[in-house]
Amino acid sequence: MSEGLEELLILGSDPQAKGKIAKLRLDMLAAARSASEDDAQNRTVVEVLRGIRQRGDEAVAAYTEKFDRVSLRPDEFRVSGDELARAHASMDTGLLATLREAIENVRAYQAKIFLGHNSSFSDGTGIRYTPIRRAGVCVPGASAPLPSTVIMTVVPAQVAGVREIAVVSPPRFEGSVHPVILAVCHELGIDEVYRIGGVQAVGALAYGTQSVRKVDIIVGPGNSWVQAAKKHVAGDYVAIDSIAGPSEVFIIAGDEADPAWVAADMLSQAEHAADSSAIVATDSEPLARAILQQLASQLAELPRAGDARASLQRFSRVIVVADMDAAVELANEFASEHLEIQCGSRSRQIADRINNAGAIFIGPHTPVAVGDYWAGPSHTLPTGTRARFSSALTSNDFLKSISLIEYSAEQLAACADDIIRLAQVEGLDAHARSVSIRRNR
Ligand SMILES: NC(=O)c1ccc[n+]([C@@H]2O[C@H](COP(=O)([O-])OP(=O)(O)OC[C@H]3O[C@@H](n4cnc5c(N)ncnc54)[C@H](O)[C@@H]3O)[C@@H](O)[C@H]2O)c1
Ligand SMILES: N[C@H](CO)Cc1c[nH]c[nH+]1
Ligand SMILES: [Zn+2]
Secondary structure, eight states: OOTTTGGGEEETTSTTHHHHHHHHHHHHHHHHHGGGSSSHHHHHHHHHHHHHHHHTHHHHHHHHHHHHOOOOOGGGTBOOHHHHHHHHHTSOHHHHHHHHHHHHHHHHHHHHTOOOOOEEOTTSEEEEEEEOSEEEEEOOOSSSOOHHHHHHHHHHHHHHTOSEEEEEOOOOBTTBOOHHHHHHHHHTTOOEEESOOHHHHHHHHHHOOSSSOOOSEEEOOOOHHHHHHHHHHBTTTBEEOOOOOSOEEEEEEOTTSOHHHHHHHHHHHHTSOTTOEEEEEESOHHHHHHHHHHHHHHHHTOTTHHHHHHHHHHHOEEEEOSSHHHHHHHHHHHTOSEEEEEOGGGHHHHHTTOOSOSEEEESTTOOHHHHHHTSSSOSOOOOTTGGGTOOOOOGGGGEEEEEEEOOOHHHHHHHHHHHHHHHHHTTOHHHHHHHHTTTTO
């Protein structure tokens, strides 16, 4: 048995297994929901947002100093065009070629699934879609700078036709944003980039300050602070996408799965941050034990082992279930951001039974990294069981629709009595009159 990781194993035959799984889920839920309760994080988020609303730039600078330990004047929030161009010019050409291909994959997929096509029907109804005018995009930069997130958020917005896109990312790289993040922004034609992050950046985008113009929608992943802030401003000040917090993977593995591959995929999400999660459900106890052994040996070789070990200990388990039905039930209950199915030829059939997941990765050759970087669907995905009601970020999230109704005199005459009857039953006489008054014209 692998040293130090035995505690991750939950055997279905253990009388306490149900309790252990329920506790894991509750602990994860509590962490994911913390900002909705009256707790310390919530109080800080409210205080920071109030500061930004009342004092604008001055508060953004003060909280950037406090939380990011970077001192910036408001006229330094925005990254200059020169810095963006320099970052782009100094990018390795091989990396640039790879990024361009990833961008094309995302653009092609987001265009294929785009629903924003106007319709007008012969019955006098129709719908017109318009892109949201101005979007703010959060790009993580504290645990690790994530240039891929620029692609996975900006490209869907561009496909939808969003005219103005402002990117925010914390100033964690020599007081600025990581150059590859800047280079990708430049490559995508984004020239509005701010070296601010966390709650203060979400507040600046939501309310507007002297140097940051208010946006209409804020999207993108981030730590629990960023997501808590998005939740606070949502609906009143701006729209948001989903709550896309600390990364998660749930893996359904059959005895045909390779334990080394399963362990590698667990670690690939566990390394994101100390509050990430990686859970396996398998009907094979020998596989479960082999995965734990692999986890221990691969963890020892991982540069970001600290975060990965912490997230393994907090929110990760290898659960031995009675059969695949039980694994499917657990997967639907955990509603994970990423769901991998490594069950050989049964994988696709099992995938058909999943209702709750941000994205499903089917078969042994589809590690989450394929979606993180390459395939086309956005890697911005709902976490904390919110895949029960939220979805991956897509080009469609940047659309709003306007309903259209245009009746002729004949159409109105044909339904006048019915409308009048419905208005009268609600006691709304003026509604009824607005129809009857048109009758004899
Ligand atoms: N669900 C998804 O789609 C998805 C995609 C990519 C990344 N992620 C996740 O995004 C997260 C990115 O995390 P990150 O660490 O890079 O952070 P981040 O860049 O999202 O946010 C960092 C900011 O949080 C603020 N902050 C940190 N601690 C604070 C505190 N104690 N009080 C007030 N503010 C505080 C600071 O301003 C800091 O700049 C990871 O958990 C990763 O797993 C999720
Ligand atoms: N796995 C993350 C989403 O939870 C996305 C990402 C970016 N870079 C690497 N991975
Ligand atoms: Zn990842």
